[in-house]
Amino acid sequence: MMLNEQNQYIKRISLKQDPPPPDTFPFNLPVIQHLTEILLHPNVTYIVGENGMGKSTLLEALAIHYGFNPEGGTRNFTFSTFDSHSNLENYLRVSKGPQRPKDGFFFRAETFYNVATNIEELGVINSYGGTSLHKQSHGESFFSVFMNRFDGNGVYILDEPEAALSPLRQMSMLARIHELVQDGSQFIISTHSPLLMAYPYARILELSENGTFETSLENTGHYTLMKQFFEDKERLLHHLIDR
Template sequence: MLLNESMQYIKRIKILNDRIPSLSTYPFDLPVVQALDELTFHPQVTYLIGENGMGKSTLLEAIAIAYGFNPEGGSFNFNFSTYDSHSPLEQYLRLSKGAYKPKDGFFLRAETYYNVASNIEELDSEPLGGRKIIDQFGGVSLHEQSHGESFFATFLNRFRGQGIYLLDEPEAALSPLRQLSMLARMHELVEQDSQFIIATHSPLLMAYPHATIYEFSEDGIKETTLEETNHYLLFKQFFEDKDRLLHHLFL
């Protein structure tokens, strides 16, 4: 069964602009915050895309914290802090939830995934009742795998369906082939009542059919299609006429 608008876990967010103290200070000076009033999410897959510095990751972090996730990532049960660096944006965000509560959830951040893996090992040093957390991730230490292998082990083993999954640049550790495998895994989970919100730069990961894509730029926010995104057009230009593009780059 697929989630629909009445069942999805996160329906929309709204920036509480009247409470923002100053638009000239971080994170309120970010383009995504200044352009955003309200954003509605697809019941299954929504992408947040744009150039570096637009504020995609900061917005996704705020959504995750507002929904109950640890700022550095993990499931709802993770509660650790390696370095308190998250922004206060979640305090200026109103999050509208659906009528259904997810049975699973995970906030995956590429930049803090090492901290999640370390926290798992710390907790597993004194397991409760003989059960180890790492068993939910495939049973092999995430530190004893390559970055990409540990990422994919999480997608494959820890994501169980009927869940809300917030992913921040998951392609950072994945080869193109693994990114396609991730799309296949996403589809399995979508068919198991799951919802994804993904911040990404990867045209491969943006290819999930019928997803909503929001592109952030200095000019604001627009809903777009994969083929209209700057990411896709740049890759298309490169592969269709690589020599011409390189000639202009190297002038």
């Protein structure tokens, strides 16, 4: 059964009072400088925007605050390859619903290799499809995690999951997201992919230098740029390439 506003796992994110000075990282990032309250959709929330806005930093802090390993995996993963995360999680206020998830996973494309290695070391590869993630292509290993490890009734925080996925795989992932949403799951996803943003039961939050605002797929900068490219490729290339 799909979650709703009464029983969703994570309801909102805000910043505690008196954070560190705004000229220190990560409090100098636009998403943090303008953070008042972010309301999350019961099913899927997309965090989108240009590079440098603070999407990954925000998702990382939320994941750590919720009990996940900074480099990714389930709450049972405790390995550390390189301690590079910020201290933002200490300054977040996360409002949770009355219901607790039975499953969860923090996926970040940047450190997925480290997670795959730890899975090998722990000997739990059967939960991920039974085939070594290192013996598959990058995209196949990503997709194997989504298809085999995500069990439903869970919180899934995904940072740029489309990084190694073809357009066809991204559409397949939309179908998988819908299956898991129908099975009582909540997703928070940072992405640059208009394909992945197309899920209808969702809220799209776009980050900019001026703050965070809710928008529609068609009004995101990513969709607009791709639409311009496909509708008038030659004109756009003329401005990009000196011929």
